[in-house]
Every structure is written in C-alpha cells, then in structure tokens.
Amino acid sequence: MKRRAAALLCALVLVCQMGLWPARAAEEVCFIAVNSEVLPVSDATMPFWNGEYLYIPASIFTGTVRKELGINYIRTSKNLPILSGSGKALLFDLEKGTVSDGEGTNYYPVAIQRGDEVFVAVSLVTLFFDLNYSQQKVPRGRLVQIYNDKAGLTGKSFADAAIYPMEVRYSEYLRSKEPAQETPDPEPEDPVQTEEPAEGKNVYLCVRAAQGETVEALLDELDRKGDKAAFFCTEEFLAQEGDLLRRMMATGQAVGLAVDASDPERTVTEQLLASNELLYQATCTKTRLVILENEEGQGLQEAERAGYRCVTADLDRSAYALKSTSAADSLLQRITARRGSVTVWLGESVDATGLRAFLEAAEDAEDRCLAITETT
Template sequence: MRKRAAALVLCLLLMLQITAPSVRAEQSVYFVAVGSNVLPLTDATMPFWSGGYLYISSSIFTGVVWSAVGISHVPANARQPLILYSGEDRSLIFNLDKPYAEDPQGNTYYPGAVVRNGNVFVPASVVASYFGLQYSLIPNVEHGYLVWLRQPGYGLSDEEFATAATYPMASSYAQYLKSKESAQQTTPTPSVPEQDEEETPAVNGKNVYLCLKAGENTAQLLDVLDNAGEKASFFCSLEFLWTQGDLLRRMSASGHTVGILVDGEDSRSVTQQLHEGNEALWRAACTKTRLAYLENADSADLQAAQEDGFRCIYPDLDRGSYSLSGTAQAEALLERITDRRGSVMVWLGENVSAGGLNAFLDLAQEAEDRCLAVTETT
C-alpha cells in the first residue's frame, strides 16, 4: 500500500511538471520537502550550514508537516524553550542558551538550536535521527539543493523524488523571486559607493568526513587543514590524550573533533579505555567526546561501547592500509570518493603526510568537495 501511494504521488507530480513555470536563476537556494510536500521558499526559513551541520527552521513543524511526519512544535519564548514533539512520549527540548538538546530522560543531543534573524533553527540530522525519519540532502536540483524529510519506507529514491518535485520547486522558486522583487520595489535602496563584492563560490561537491589517527605529525596536519579552511576528526590513543594537551586544545578551538582510539587487545576493557580517554580529554581541554574508533575489537566490545553511550564510527571508505604521501595517492583517494554516492566518511589512519593531505585538499576543493569533521550525529 505504501509503495502504491508513493507511485501515485510520483505520477501526480510528474503530470504537474509538464506545465512547470519558467523562472530565471537568481541564486542557489535550499528547498525543503517533507513527505510529498514542497514547502514555501523564503529567506527567513531558508536552511543553512553552520559548524558542519545543516539547520532547518523549527517553524515548519506544523500543518502539512505535522500530517506528513507527525512532528509539531511549541515555539520558544522568554519563559520556555523550543520543544519538538511527536505523540506523548517523544520530545526534544532546545534551550536556546545551551549547545545541545535534551529529551525528557535528560539525554543530550548535539548540537542544539541556532537563532538566526529572530528565527529558531534546528539541526536536520539530529531531528531526523531522534524521531526516526529519513533525511536526504539532494544536490544539483534546479536552482540549488533539496532537503527532504520523510517517514521510512517512502517508496521513492532521492533521484525519483527530485524529478517528481520539479514543478512544485519551480513554482515555489517563482513565488520566491516574485516576493523578493516586490520587496525591492517597495523598499528604497540606499545609495552606497560601488565596491567589489566578495563572491561566494557555488558548492556542488560531496561532504567528505576525514578521520585520522593522531600521532607524531598531527601538528603539521592541523597546519595544512587550518590553512585550507577544512576540518577533520582526530582519533587519539590514551597516551596521546594524556600527553598532548596543547594539540587537543588546538583541535577543539579550531573546529576539529576529537575521538578516542580504543584497542580491543589492551588489558583494560573497552569502556575503561573510553572513560579514561574522556578523563584525559577533560583535563586537557575541558571537553568530552562520544566518538570512538575501535581497533582489534569484537562485537561484544562494540556493543559495550554503544550501550555506554559512545558513537563508534563505521567508515564508508577504509584507507588506513594505504599511504597518503603525494599527488598520486591524493588523486587515487579522490577517485575512490567520487565513485561513491552521497557523503563519504573516510578512515585515513596514520599513514598521512602533510604534503599528501595538502595535495588531497587542493584536489577536493577543485572538485568543490567539503572536508568536514565527524560529529556525534553525522
């Protein structure tokens, strides 16, 4: 029945597409669709990226969105936080003065809400994960990108839905341009001296989550990443966590993420290593992490770590046994990444030189790929 309904939606949208309005391209935008509904496009509710997360407006969780995914919201005000809820037992509480959200049991979810131009935005990945939704960021649609939230088992692939939604997006974009033009006509433009505007490059590539093993050349790798304006995640042994406080503080301050590297063959249990690692990280940088990478571990170790609240990463591409030391290796890595669809999490391990990483970042930027740090909800 669910597949039949999805097919019906596809047919209806494709019929509407035949008469899609023609609009001129003004800028790259982010459309939002929930279920089969493409929502109105406005600057006030436009999704945006911050700290490696895509944020969506909390105000969309009403009306057709409530009908499609069963999530509604209680707006934030001076006396209460923003609350997203589904039914009686599932709710996320966003205190605007805290960098995380909480559920009724006191569990925390990072990151929290962001206030922008008076509107409260929430991280799409956190909301989708907590409420059991599927979430896609579909690139290369007409005029920009499509953020799509829906219940699991919707019945259409990202490509099929984007094709079917061509007309609703074109109609929404036409209304968006019309409202902007009306606003420009009614609002006098102040006279200002002409100046060169900083051009924001279009972003059409992949999100590449780089995961490295911290070691002797970590400082040089951080120099390369910071000079390129890119981010990565460093997974650190207990020895590194206890002895390299300056580097840990630098990682945290510059937007990279720190994870704990655990050895399943160590005499200490996995959970003992994780808690000791967080104790060392707290002493060094006044922060803790739930990210972990387990080496030489079995399924019982993995289960113990997850039950203790840690997020063990599973790379899409494991290049730990390969070196990244020059242009040839960088080209081979980028080719492997390009062959994969969607975002890619890459484990590079410790066989990475500063020159090799710099060559890869140059190639990735040419391909308009974004190198990001893994987060606890990526």
C-alpha cells in the first residue's frame, strides 16, 4: 500500500507540473543515479509510475551513462526509439504500442511518450540488459539507482552517501524554475555621495577533524550562527563518521584531508588516495583541499604534483586552545592586526565554548567566517 501511495503521489505531482503549473517546482522529486552519479533533475525527464511500473527517460542512456552501462539510445524515426547494447536491442514501436527484440520476441510494458521524451520501464530495461536497480525514499522524494558491477555503493548505502549530490541537483532544479529577470536600466550615479568601504574581513577557520563528538558540537555552533569553516579530516575520522561528513557537505562546510607527511610507511600520495576513497564512500564526492602535518617540503611538492591544494595558514593557532572567551578575544585581536583575508589553523585546540565566543566576537567586528575553497 505504501508503494502504491508513493506511486500515485509521484504521478500526481508530475501531472500537475505538466498541466496546471509548468513553472512551479515539484515539492518532491524523483532522482536518477547511474552507478555513483546523480543525474540532473528536470520536469521533462522526471520518472513516474504507471500502474505497477516505474518509468524513466530513455534519453539518459547517452554520453557518460552510455559508457558506464554499455547501453545506447537511438531514435531512428519519430515512432521507433531503440535501446541497444551487448549485441542485443529493444525496439519500442510507439505507433503500434509494442516492444520487441527484433527477433520475434515481444516484451512488456511498452514505452510511453510525454512531450518530446520517451519513457521506458526501468524493470524491463535492467532485466533485458543484465543490470540492477533500486529505489529508496530520500529527503527530497525518491532515488532510483541503476547500476552494474562498476558501482561502489548501492541501495540504502548509496542513498545515504548521495545526500550532498542530490542537494546539489535539487538546487540546480530550483534555479531552473526561477523566471528570467529583466536587467533594469542603471540609475544615474550621484557624484556627491560616495560608498563607504566595507568593514570587517573574511576569516577562514580550519579545524582538524579527529573526534566525532567534538566535531558535532562545532557543527552545531556553526549552524546556529550560519557561519562556515573547513574541517580537515583524519583517515580514521573519514572511516567512522559518515553521518558527520554528509552533514558537513549538506550544510556548506568545507571538507579537506589531514595527512601526516612524516609517515614512514606510506607516501603522501598514498595517504591522500586512501583518504579520498573513504570520503567518496561516505559522500560520493572527493576533495583537493589538504593540510600536511609534519611537513618538511618534500611532501608539499608531491601533493601539488598530484593535483591537491595544500593549505598554508596565515595564523597557526593550534598551540593556543580556543576554549574560552578570553582566547576568542585574543584570536580576534590577532586577526584584526592583519590586513586582508586571514586563514587560521586551529588544529584540534578548539571546543564549542571557544568557537561560540569567537563567532559572536567576529560578528560584532563585522568579520565573515567562510569556508575555504580550492581557489581561495
């Protein structure tokens, strides 16, 4: 019954989008993922239920998806779309309402055309071409994952890890629904009035993420104030704290890697690859932001040759605990004394009390706490 209710809701939302409110975004959407990639969302290609069958757009089987799954979408004529791969093909005759393999065998269910898009039943396609699929309830609606043996995570594990990519796709979808804004004619400038220079500065706080409980408390403070920071995660943290990693991604915090350049057993590159793989398993994303600990110069060159962005802080405050109001005031004074934007390395010497005090002091000083990026 729950599946039927979800199907009817999905179909109802689609009908409303196509009929009454074409410019209005759906409150719940159906995402499509192929292996580990979440595809763009649009009203024209939104999956829907028809009876017991879930339909997806045949047009997804092009480009990178075609390479991933080995299926190619061809539309030789208006009424005869074809899906082919592995030496076999499904021919969807839209005019006759049939599906066949070209050798006399017919299949069901048939394709459905909506607008310019042809939709096919995901169960038929995956069964015919020896693929797999799953569907999961997710915060914005539902997620349909089509996958083969190249997929890393599948099912519920993938749905949990793909929260951030789905949020990105949903934001893109909402932006596509916004009406185009006309650019107003510029108002004539007043030669007498001059704009006051902006006060405050950009502050990029960088934290070493090692203890889940501490990091969770710091995230609570950042969310409460609407501020951002960068969390450079140890390999152990990446392996154990998937929920916190996904929370960081979803709330706009920066995620980087903390690597020990003096490790006698593994090179810097080996550590970075292992850490990024753990991050990918938890969030379906990777990062190029790195803090090299115990660095003596050689590891920096190795990391940069591998394409990573090694962060060097303007202020290294890892030896000064940010755990009180007085420590927060001292840090703000150091920042104020410098010109321009300031990057601060706090290491693990920070707790929720100290961070809260600093964020409030920075707000009073009109400073902005932002998440560092690869191009900052």
